[in-house]
Amino acid sequence: MTNIIEELSAYGVVPVVVIDRVEDAKPLAEALVKGGLKCAEVTFRTAAAADAIKIMTENFPEMLVGAGTVLSTKQVDDAIAAGAKFIVSPGFDPEVVDYCIEKGYPVLPGVATPSEAAWGIKRGLKVLKFFPAEQAGGLAMIKAMAAPYTEVKFMPTGGINTNNMSDYLSYDRIACCGGSWMVKGDLIKAGDFDKIEEMTREAVKKVKEIRG
Numbered sequence: 001m002t003n004i005i006e007e008l009s010a011y012g013v014v015p016v017v018v019i020d021r022v023e024d025a026k027p028l029a030e031a032l033v034k035g036g037l038k039c040a041e042v043t044f045r046t047a048a049a050a051d052a053i054k055i056m057t058e059n060f061p062e063m064l065v066g067a068g069t070v071l072s073t074k075q076v077d078d079a080i081a082a083g084a085k086f087i088v089s090p091g092f093d094p095e096v097v098d099y100c101i102e103k104g105y106p107v108l109p110g111v112a113t114p115s116e117a118a119w120g121i122k123r124g125l126k127v128l129k130f131f132p133a134e135q136a137g138g139l140a141m142i143k144a145m146a147a148p149y150t151e152v153k154f155m156p157t158g159g160i161n162t163n164n165m166s167d168y169l170s171y172d173r174i175a176c177c178g179g180s181w182m183v184k185g186d187l188i189k190a191g192d193f194d195k196i197e198e199m200t201r202e203a204v205k206k207v208k209e210i211r212g
Contacts, residue, residue, distance in 0.1 A: 004064065004085055005175060008064065008175065009153075011037055012176050013204075015040045015182055015200070019048050019049065020185075022048045022052055024191075025055040027193045029060045029065075031194070031196040031200065032063070032197075033060055036200060038064060040064075040183075041066045041067070041068040041088050042066070042068060044068065044078075050082040057083035058083070064086075065083065067079030067087055070087050070089050076103075088178075091116075092110060097119075098123070112130065127155055129157055131178075133168075136158070142154050142168075142171070153174065155176050156177055161181045166206070182203050
């Protein structure tokens with residue numbers, strides 16, 4: 001868990017990917033790797049998710065690929081079987097979180113309130129997803145929640161882009177940001193992987209400028 005969190009933190013940005021067609025998985029992964037982001041959160045919003053994760057991890061073993069929008073223990077099992085290295089959920093589902101912990105699997109559950117953050121801390125989690133970030137109060141809300149809960153960091157996701165990521169990443173209690181601006185669905189569907197590579201490279205450059 002610690003090593004994976006440290007690796008995600010080192011990247012600073014985790015691309016949140018929605019893949020409708022399995023055949024897009026390999027070129028998308030290649031674009032991310034070439035752009036400098038060897039990580040991705042593939043959401044379980046589509047039927048292609050598990051196969052996409054398998055293709056990405058098999059063809060690019062250096063990538064840290066996780067499963068997002070995981071809503072059930074079955075999806076946890078499907079994600080792990082496909083090769084996912086970590087699990088992300090949009091909200092705090094105790095059954096899903098406890099199941100991952102019991103299996104010794106890294107999980108970043110979504111929280112938006114101090115009470116939800118407390119549930120994660122009580123379970124020993126060191127990083128929690130803050131979602132939906134912008135809609136739930138943004139950086140100001142994270143700072144308010146982080147004040148009493150000094151032992152946890154956050155991965156804000158939802159509304160993060162090149163215009164506001166510097167605000168988030170400049171705060172030392174942010175592990176990394178989840179974002180989809182460099183892997184937008186229309187770019188994937190259009191097969192514009194060169195553009196995705198370009199935007200990924202720009203994101204990596206910005207992270208380095210912010211964090212040094």
